[in-house]
Amino acid sequence: xxxxxxxxxxxxxxxxxxxxxxxxxxxxxxxxxARRAGVGIAWKPFLxxxxxxxxxxxxxxxxxxxxxxxxxxxxxxxxxxxxxxAPWAMPSVFPRxxxxxLRVVLVGAEQPWVAAxxxxxxxxNFVHDHDINQPADIAPLLQELCLPAADxxxxxxxxxxxxxxxxxxxxxxxxxxxxxPTLFVGAEMFWGNDRLDDALAFAxxxxxxxAP
Amino acid sequence: xxxxxxxxxxxxxxxxxxxxxxxxxxxxxxxxxARRAGVGIAWKPFLxxxxxxxxxxxxxxxxxxxxxxxxxxxxxxxxxxxxxxAPWAMPSVFPRxxxxxLRVVLVGAEQPWVAAxxxxxxxxNFVHDHDINQPADIAPLLQELCLPAADxxxxxxxxxxxxxxxxxxxxxxxxxxxxxPTLFVGAEMFWGNDRLDDALAFAxxxxxxxAP
Numbered sequence: 188x189x190x191x192x193x194x195x196x197x198x199x200x201x202x203x204x205x206x207x208x209x210x211x212x213x214x215x216x217x218x219x220x221a222r223r224a225g226v227g228i229a230w231k232p233f234l235x236x237x238x239x240x241x242x243x244x245x246x247x248x249x250x251x252x253x254x255x256x257x258x259x260x261x262x263x264x265x266x267x268x269x270x271x272x273a274p275w276a277m278p279s280v281f282p283r284x285x286x287x288x289l290r291v292v293l294v295g296a297e298q299p300w301v302a303a304x305x306x307x308x309x310x311x312n313f314v315h316d317h318d319i320n321q322p323a324d325i326a327p328l329l330q331e332l333c334l335p336a337a338d339x340x341x342x343x344x345x346x347x348x349x350x351x352x353x354x355x356x357x358x359x360x361x362x363x364x365x366x367x368p369t370l371f372v373g374a375e376m377f378w379g380n381d382r383l384d385d386a387l388a389f390a391x392x393x394x395x396x397x398a399p
Numbered sequence: 400x401x402x403x404x405x406x407x408x409x410x411x412x413x414x415x416x417x418x419x420x421x422x423x424x425x426x427x428x429x430x431x432x433a434r435r436a437g438v439g440i441a442w443k444p445f446l447x448x449x450x451x452x453x454x455x456x457x458x459x460x461x462x463x464x465x466x467x468x469x470x471x472x473x474x475x476x477x478x479x480x481x482x483x484x485a486p487w488a489m490p491s492v493f494p495r496x497x498x499x500x501l502r503v504v505l506v507g508a509e510q511p512w513v514a515a516x517x518x519x520x521x522x523x524n525f526v527h528d529h530d531i532n533q534p535a536d537i538a539p540l541l542q543e544l545c546l547p548a549a550d551x552x553x554x555x556x557x558x559x560x561x562x563x564x565x566x567x568x569x570x571x572x573x574x575x576x577x578x579x580p581t582l583f584v585g586a587e588m589f590w591g592n593d594r595l596d597d598a599l600a601f602a603x604x605x606x607x608x609x610a611p
Contacts, residue, residue: 242464252454254577258590265597365466376470381593385477 197227199390200371202359203305204235205285205319206247207367208259211309212266212380214368218302224387226394230296230305232289233359234352235282235367241360247282266380273314283312285319286352290343291329293351300332307331409439411602412583414571415517416447417497417531418459419579420471423521424478424592426580430514436599438606442508442517444501445571446564447494447579453572459494478592485526495524497531498564502555503541505563512544519543 201217203210221228239246249256260277267275288308295301307328311317318324322340329336342348359369363376370377370386372393377386413429415422433440451458461468472489479487500520507513519540523529530536534552541548554560571581575588582589582598584605589598 252577254572254575257575258577258588261588262590262594360466363466363469365464365470376473378470378474382474 196394197229198372198394199226199386200229200231201368202231202233202364202370203368204233205288205305205308205312206282207235208249208263208281208313209366209380210368211313212263212270212272213383214302214305214309215272216270217383218306220383220387224391226387226390228302230292230301231355231359232292232296232352233356233364233367234286234289237356238360238365242365250281273310275313276316278312278316280316280318283319285312287320287322287340287343288325290348290352291325291339293348293355294339294342300334303332304328304334408606409441410584410606411438411598412441412443413580414443414445414576414582415580416445417500417517417520417524418494419447420461420475420493420525421592422580423525424475424482424484425595426514426517426521427484428482429595430518432595432599436603438599438602440514442504442513443567443571444504444508444564445568445576445579446498446501449568450572450577454577462493485522487525488528490524490528492530495531497524499532499534499552499555500537502560502564503537503551505560505567506551506554512546515544516540 199221201213203214217228235247239248244251249259260275263275267273285308288304292301292305295304308319308325311324311328312319326336326340329339362371366378368378368380368383370383372386372390375386375389377383377389411433413425415426429440447459451460456463461471472487475487479485497520500516504513504517507516520531520537523536523540524531538548538552541551574583578590580590580592580595582595584598584602587598587601589595589601
């Protein structure tokens, strides 16, 4: 591909989940921040559920640990304000299943629309408190981006893409991912929205040092 | 008391544990950062063990969750570099029991030496990889600060102080503390070394708004 956005090599892996509220914060800002830092993003959707299960957690730690869950609400209110996002409100379903949009991201991971699509899914969950796992939920988002929704959803539900999401979840676990979002720059791992700026800065430094 | 350091009202509660590596980072910088922000610190030692046990954790999550523990090492290496601390090395005993120095902090919580004492204990654990729970470990630190070590250690091991540490741990749990460090400015809670700057800024704003 020759479009301008592909000229930046994708040297930051961004592992995320649509159910994850801290992934929401990062998804909303990563495209603009990465462009500013001059680094490219490799979008890496994966499923948190199997990772949590392997740690012995039946669901999100924010549900299992009530004090942590209560704190998270305070923290999210402050961070949404800081980033200029809609006032924080906890979704009525949490964590919300979003396997279908993760598969759509696998279809579009190298397409210029991936970042905008991810923001729309996150807003559907965290701003509009709406389900995100059915074709009827996701098709309108693709249409708003002037994309062939039916084609993309058919691809997203194909066996190869389903297998790819499972494989990518296994890969996350093998890389030591234990939560979301998680960023990698080479072997250097950065956990959480709190480390997004550090990851981008680290990648920008690495890019400068390897420049001819 | 009339010494200058007491003229700043202690409007930030700093809840911490000597076993906690992220508490180490905050202890090393909080006195200077709070002075710069013009806010006062209330030192609130507590025991993490009972809090973790109430969450069903037999020890630190960094021990129980291997991937999280491995990541923590990367993160600590970067943060020690950022704060100009000694290169990070994992203590050979982790989490290291430090009940005695927590009790010493209760003795000295309102004394001008508390911050320097806490830094010395943290360095003993995280820089010198040395035990911190015996009078023979702690006495030299007090002596370096020109304090009456024997008197302070005797007070620290008195029943009222032992009871106070248990009560303060219960209070931490009642306030919703689930990890360390945790800071409070009124009802506003800030979890983790990552939120230290936010807590101080919030307290500074609150101080300005309530100024006559």
